[in-house]
Amino acid sequence: MPDMLVRLYALPEIGASRLGSDISIRRAMAPERRIVVSWIEERFGAGWAGEAEAAFSSTPTRIHIALYQGQLAGFACQDVTALGFFGPTGVDEAMRGRGIGEALLIESLRSMRAAGYAYAIIGGAGPVDFYARAVGAVEIPDSTPGIYAGMLLPDRASGT
Template sequence: MPDMLVRLYALPEKRSPRLAAGISIRRAMAPERRPVLSWVEEHFGAGWAGEAEAAFSSTPTRIHIALDEDRLVGFACHDVTALGFFGPTGVEGIMRGRGIGEALLVETLLTMRAIGYAYAIIGGAGPTEFYARTVGAVEIPDSAPGIYAGMLSPGTRTEAT
């Protein structure tokens, strides 16, 4: 999957209005670390949970969460694998198609712009059409596998032989 580039200075000021009643997006707080990480690992695996854990290492955190009333349904991180990177991000399967992913994306990118970035990189972008349509992201040529090349997988042996 290629990396994509987003011009943050070209984003509109207005946030995504498509969220259903009861859905909110906000930055996660440090005391929410354990439940958020457990949820991310359960829904998206250990790799993404590791990146989400890194997002809790700064104040303020670098992770936004989506809530349906008081139930966690999505997340988005920035500046975890590398500075200037957006992701990972994910929305619970049964909640997809309701504008939550778009709202998480836009809120996180606006946060990145507010702290001084002019551009953001979406690392290993899965749904490239979504990112192009939503925020005008463009593919970075020859960027796959990029920074993720040679990454350890959950099944990698770590003990000495």
């Protein structure tokens, strides 16, 4: 999966405002760390949970969460594997198709812009077409496997 580049000074103005009144996006708080990281690990695996742990290591945190009627529905991290990187991000399977992923993406990228970045990198972008459509991201040539090359995976860590 290639990395993608996003111009933060050209972000769309839409985002969380498109969501219904029962869905909200906000930055996660430190006391929510265990709840959020456990939720992410259960749905998306240990790798993404590890990145989410790192997102809680700063103040303010570098993780946004989506809530549906007060329950976790999705998350998005920034500046965790490398500075200037967006991701990982995920939405609960039952909640997909409601604009939550796009709202999390835009809110996280706006936070990066507010922190002084002009560009962001979406590391190992899975849904390339989604990122191109949502925020005008473009593929970075020769960026696979990028920063994730040689990363320990669960089967490598155990030696099996």
